[in-house]
Amino acid sequence: MSSEDIPENLQALEAKICKMRGAGNNNKNLSSSEYVTAAGVGVQITADLLAGVLVGAGVGYLLDLVFGSRPIMLTVFLLFGGAAGFLNVYRMVKNEEKKGK
Secondary structure (H helix, E strand, O other): OOOOOOOHHHHHHHHHHHHHHHHHHHHHHHHHHHHHHHHHHHHHHHHHHHHHHHHHHHHHHHHHHHHOOHHHHHHHHHHHHHHHHHHHHHHHHHHHHHHHO
16 A cells, blocks of 8 residues: 555655654653652662661660660660661652652
8 A cells, every 4th residue: 555545644644653652651761760769769768767766676675784774775766677667758748749749
């Protein structure tokens, strides 16, 4: 079938599809970099939460060894560490929000 046999409206449709496919390739590269950025933020959030909990648990465990109050300090500082981790994540999210605006 030659291009002369194809109606004009189908040729116009094909041109639009080709144009949109070309535009889609540019968007793929952009969204790929956005995925990398989002993954980096996710890793940082995980690290902040984990670090807060681990440091709090470590400090609480050491204080329990020193004072002989076995589960009390560990529990208290584990909660403090979790709260500190969430606070760090909250601050980071607010900073990312400001960068986006």
